Amino acid sequence: MTSGFRGIVGNENGAKLLSRLAERGGIGNAFLFCGPAGSGKHLLASRFIAATMCRDRGCGRCRTCELIEKGIHPDVLRVGPAEGKKSIGVEEIRELKKEAYKTPVEADLRFILIDEADKMTVQAQNALLLILEEPPETTVFVLFAETREALLPTVLSRTATVATERVSPAEIKKYLIGKGEDEAAASRAARLSEGNIGRAENDAFDGYAAVSDMLRSFALKRPFAAYERFFSRKFTNREELSEAAEKLYGAARDLIVYKNTGNIEDAGYYGDDDVIKKAAPLLSEEGLFKLAELAAETAEAADKNCNVSLLAMNLFIKGWECFND
Numbered sequence: 001m002t003s004g005f006r007g008i009v010g011n012e013n014g015a016k017l018l019s020r021l022a023e024r025g026g027i028g029n030a031f032l033f034c035g036p037a038g039s040g041k042h043l044l045a046s047r048f049i050a051a052t053m054c055r056d057r058g059c060g061r062c063r064t065c066e067l068i069e070k071g072i073h074p075d076v077l078r079v080g081p082a083e084g085k086k087s088i089g090v091e092e093i094r095e096l097k098k099e100a101y102k103t104p105v106e107a108d109l110r111f112i113l114i115d116e117a118d119k120m121t122v123q124a125q126n127a128l129l130l131i132l133e134e135p136p137e138t139t140v141f142v143l144f145a146e147t148r149e150a151l152l153p154t155v156l157s158r159t160a161t162v163a164t165e166r167v168s169p170a171e172i173k174k175y176l177i178g179k180g181e182d183e184a185a186a187s188r189a190a191r192l193s194e195g196n197i198g199r200a201e202n203d204a205f206d207g208y209a210a211v212s213d214m215l216r217s218f219a220l221k222r223p224f225a226a227y228e229r230f231f232s233r234k235f236t237n238r239e240e241l242s243e244a245a246e247k248l249y250g251a252a253r254d255l256i257v258y259k260n261t262g263n264i265e266d267a268g269y270y271g272d273d274d275v276i277k278k279a280a281p282l283l284s285e286e287g288l289f290k291l292a293e294l295a296a297e298t299a300e301a302a303d304k305n306c307n308v309s310l311l312a313m314n315l316f317i318k319g320w321e322c323f324n325d
């Protein structure tokens with residue numbers, strides 16, 4: 001398989017097929033990526049596009065690969081139902097026709113991605129069909145849908161279907177551990193994911209996991225164990241950091257309750273009794289209140305326009321200070 005498809009979990013048949021196509025060239029003009037939500041349709045399509053555009057068949061490092069991964073390559077256009085609308089109308093597809101006949105800016109091919117293609121009205125599908133019947137040479141349409149049912153047989157007959165399937169929890173767990181996630185977080189996320197790899201990644205990398213990891217490492221007096229994980233990828237956006245800070249606030253409340261009553265049953269904001277029990281003896285009363293304050297301040301600042309990575313670093317460093325107060 002070409003390099004672009006390495007590291008994809010599940011959907012092996014689809015990846016093999018697309019890899020062969022990308023290597024051979026002459027890929028055709030229309031594809032339908034069809035499968036349940038979270039089964040990896042977009043990931044597979046994006047790797048396929050990279051494999052056709054990148055000189056190294058999807059190296060994952062060059063500018064082309066990077067632009068495709070970020071969804072901002074000038075030769076990859078993405079459309080879907082307009083905001084607040086339930087369907088894709090005929091006008092939108094007619095607009096696409098103009099786009100379809102433009103020549104590529106950088107690459108040899110131009111890709112037009114249609115999200116939720118099953119939401120195209122019948123007229124919209126017929127308009128698309130007109131384009132597909134006389135396909136512009138350098139444009140490839142990529143349709144995404146959960147099922148084939150809502151698409152006209154005439155449209156289906158002109159698209160190559162790539163079916164994607166949900167991935168097993170065991171495979172998801174293996175994948176997450178491979179990405180550096182710890183065993184417990186990977187297990188939990190895989191179990192809750194219902195085979196949805198995108199969701200599993202979100203769950204595994206959520207604020208809960210990051211804070212839990214941080215607190216555990218503090219409780220074990222090994223802050224450096226969590227430091228790298230905490231900064232390598234945890235907090236890329238403010239929502240995530242805000243959520244993590246709120247979790248930490250919940251943990252601080254639990255710690256206060258637990259220290260007060262000595263009964264873990266009374267605590268219940270945070271959800272990881274083991275971490276609470278381990279951390280409690282290490283925190284002075286003052287340190288504990290400082291931790292709660294730090295969490296509240298961070299959550300508030302994250303919601304405003306503050307620098308997310310600086311805030312995360314501040315949370316980590318001052319959090320560790322609370323343990324040593």
Ligand SMILES: [Zn+2]
Pocket residue numbers: 054055056057058059060061062063064065066
């Ligand atoms: Zn590349």
